[in-house]
Amino acid sequence: MVKKIILDTDPGIDDALALIAAVRCKDVDVLGVSVVAGNLPLDTVTKNTSAILAALNSPARVYPGASGPLYGKLQDASDIHGPGGLGGWRPPPDASRIDSCHGAEFIARTAAAFPGEVTLVTLGPLTNLALAAEHFPGDVEKLAAVVAMGGALGVPGNVTAVAEFNFWADADAAAVVLDSGFSLFLVGLNVTRNMVLAQEDMLALTRGDAVAQGAARMIEFIVANEGEYPFHDPLALTAALKPEFFTWDTMQVNVETRGTLCRGQIIPCKDGERGAAIKIATGADYRRCRDFLLDLWLGGV
Numbered sequence: 237m238v239k240k241i242i243l244d245t246d247p248g249i250d251d252a253l254a255l256i257a258a259v260r261c262k263d264v265d266v267l268g269v270s271v272v273a274g275n276l277p278l279d280t281v282t283k284n285t286s287a288i289l290a291a292l293n294s295p296a297r298v299y300p301g302a303s304g305p306l307y308g309k310l311q312d313a314s315d316i317h318g319p320g321g322l323g324g325w326r327p328p329p330d331a332s333r334i335d336s337c338h339g340a341e342f343i344a345r346t347a348a349a350f351p352g353e354v355t356l357v358t359l360g361p362l363t364n365l366a367l368a369a370e371h372f373p374g375d376v377e378k379l380a381a382v383v384a385m386g387g388a389l390g391v392p393g394n395v396t397a398v399a400e401f402n403f404w405a406d407a408d409a410a411a412v413v414l415d416s417g418f419s420l421f422l423v424g425l426n427v428t429r430n431m432v433l434a435q436e437d438m439l440a441l442t443r444g445d446a447v448a449q450g451a452a453r454m455i456e457f458i459v460a461n462e463g464e465y466p467f468h469d470p471l472a473l474t475a476a477l478k479p480e481f482f483t484w485d486t487m488q489v490n491v492e493t494r495g496t497l498c499r500g501q502i503i504p505c506k507d508g509e510r511g512a513a514i515k516i517a518t519g520a521d522y523r524r525c526r527d528f529l530l531d532l533w534l535g536g537v
């Protein structure tokens with residue numbers, strides 16, 4: 237059965253890799269892509285999303301959302317994602333597919349149009365979903381599930397010692413989402429740092445079509461500059477499409493929103509403490525994830 241999804245994203249290199257995989261998966265119907273400021277400012281992530289979807293000949297439209305966190309200023313990660321935000325891959329933007337409907341409203345209206353059928357996959361700060369929950373609560377509750385890339389439970393963060401970027405960039409939005417009662421599946425750094433590609437995988441991408449070559453350039457850029465693979469968002473997307481590739485635990489958690497040193501940290505609840513009951517990915521079959529994603533980056537299965 238074809239799975240209806242919305243991607244909420246801030247491309248950024250790993251977001252772009254997740255977008256390519258989602259659009260090229262024949263079992264997925266990407267109903268639209270809402271964008272949020274995070275890795276880069278809103279106008280850049282909007283342009284990049286339009287360019288990626290155009291390169292893929294996808295009919296999906298782009299819905300610009302929040303230009304910063306619920307409170308305070310955007311602190312982006314532009315230094316990591318290179319020139320233009322896609323590691324030197326520069327597909328031409330397509331302004332014609334950028335919609336005037338706000339990303340948060342698009343999420344809400346689409347959830348209401350297909351009650352119980354739509355999975356929202358969030359790949360950036362949770363600002364758009366938090367805004368949707370605050371302004372359209374009766375609609376977003378009709379989402380089938382939310383699969384979110386975020387958090388660093390039991391492992392070091394990638395912004396501070398304890399916080400992962402998406403939760404750190406808008407901890408208040410993360411708290412709103414945790415409190416909203418969504419069927420939430422969290423895919424954090426404890427899982428997303430552990431997939432690698434072999435040399436022959438990279439060679440296959442460089443011999444693929446223009447999009448596969450773009451994927452290779454983006455991966456090479458991050459590996460050369462950060463010394464790790466950019467598979468956070470692609471693995472979160474894989475968890476939404478192939479949850480059986482992952483192991484899951486149900487936990488009660490809260491997120492720190494005020495601490496200067498630990499803003500964005502996920503705090504498991506002690507017995508009896510009030511928190512959000514969510515499913516957290518605790519492991520993955522990385523070979524199956526790699527096979528699945530590589531096939532999609534090379535053209536689709």
Ligand code: RIB
Pocket residue numbers: 246248249250251274275359360361385394400401402468469
């Ligand atoms: O911490 C990794 C997450 O933050 C990824 O979604 C990456 O794109 C950035 O948004």
Ligand code: CA
Pocket residue numbers: 245246247248250251275359360469
């Ligand atoms: Ca992202």
